[in-house]
Amino acid sequence: MGTKSDEIVTMMRGNKSSIPSIIGTVTVFLILLFIYLNYTSSSEAQLSMKSLMPLYPYTRRKLIKHIDFKPDTFKQTVDPHFDFRRTTQELIDQQSSMYDKQMISIIRNYIIYQPTLEGYRLDNKYQFDVSGGQSAAVDNILRFKKDGFYVECCTTDGEKDSTSLFFERVRKWNGLVISPEPEKFTALQMKHRKAAIMNSCLSDSEHPVKKTITVKDKQTEIHCYPLYSIMAALERRTIDLFALDVGGIDELSIVKAIPFNKINIEILTVRFRGEIRHYKSEIQLYLESIGYDTVLKLIKEDDDSVHHLILKRRGSWITSIVFCVILTSVVSLFIYLYCKKRKSTISL
CATH class of the missing domain: 3.40.50.150 (Vaccinia Virus protein VP39)
Known part of the structure; x- marks a missing residue:
């Protein structure tokens, strides 16, 4: 019984620690996409x-x-x-x-x-x-x-x-x-x-x-x-x-x-x-x-x-950066809610 509880706690901690990694990955992806789109638009x-x-x-x-x-x-x-x-x-x-x-x-x-x-x-x-x-x-x-x-x-x-x-x-x-x-x-x-x-x-x-x-x-x-x-x-x-x-x-x-x-x-x-x-x-x-x-x-x-x-x-960099920040925040929120829902499911 104790072993099962330890496994659940470990999984919950793993999900919790993975959230920043996922958000970071998404942020990097959006920044690279932003740079690519600006580069190709000016070619x-x-x-x-x-x-x-x-x-x-x-x-x-x-x-x-x-x-x-x-x-x-x-x-x-x-x-x-x-x-x-x-x-x-x-x-x-x-x-x-x-x-x-x-x-x-x-x-x-x-x-x-x-x-x-x-x-x-x-x-x-x-x-x-x-x-x-x-x-x-x-x-x-x-x-x-x-x-x-x-x-x-x-x-x-x-x-x-x-x-x-x-x-x-x-x-x-x-x-x-x-x-x-x-x-x-x-x-x-x-x-x-x-x-x-x-x-x-x-x-x-x-x-x-x-x-x-x-x-x-x-x-x-x-x-x-x-x-x-x-x-x-x-x-x-x-x-x-x-x-x-x-x-x-x-x-x-x-x-x-x-x-x-x-x-x-x-x-x-x-x-x-x-x-x-x-x-x-x-x-x-x-x-x-x-x-x-x-x-x-x-x-x-x-x-x-x-x-x-x-x-x-040329489009404004400030506008594009603000758009990327808003998009990153929305994606991060969905990831957080998804992980939180999964965490609750694992707890049950």
């Missing part, structure tokens, strides 16, 4: 743009037909007697801050065009992805998110090579398309995008500037505004997709002028030129240094000097 894949095209082939007409949506509009107050061009030039000469309320008001009421509610006039209206694969990649990264917001700064007509058009038509995102070239902007207007549009460019400094661009041997002066001022004019602080394709203008300076601590940008896509197939560009190194991970580097087949970077904002 870079290099693909050709052609390899992504099968993700979204030409779609059926009936699928595209019913996905048009009514975009968000915003209130504008226009004073026909106010010379906003002269005031804008004065603010540029004064190098006014990107936080200047008068500048923000001018952008909202006189520079940005409202989204059109008319039907699309697209050249390829039954094609899902006209971006060469970027939209498909971003859509997968964002897990097919709906009702987001994008900003696309491009030198095209708003359709050809557009990364944002897919999200506007299929995922029903609102957004802004910025086009600096006058002829391309006119073509953009004719496309009837369900987005706000601007005939300007992004400033590469913390204040609005005037620049001269050359298109077909013709020089045109254009006003460039800080991204923060534009977002303040739209009363937005979050951008799910920021697509930058400015045709070889200094993309790095434009990106460096963005106050990432005041504008929340989830995904960036950047198109640029350079012989950097096997090493990182300056813009890639800069974005990674401020909290972004390069997810994909896409290379154009017929010109391997053309690169498209897709970068995702």
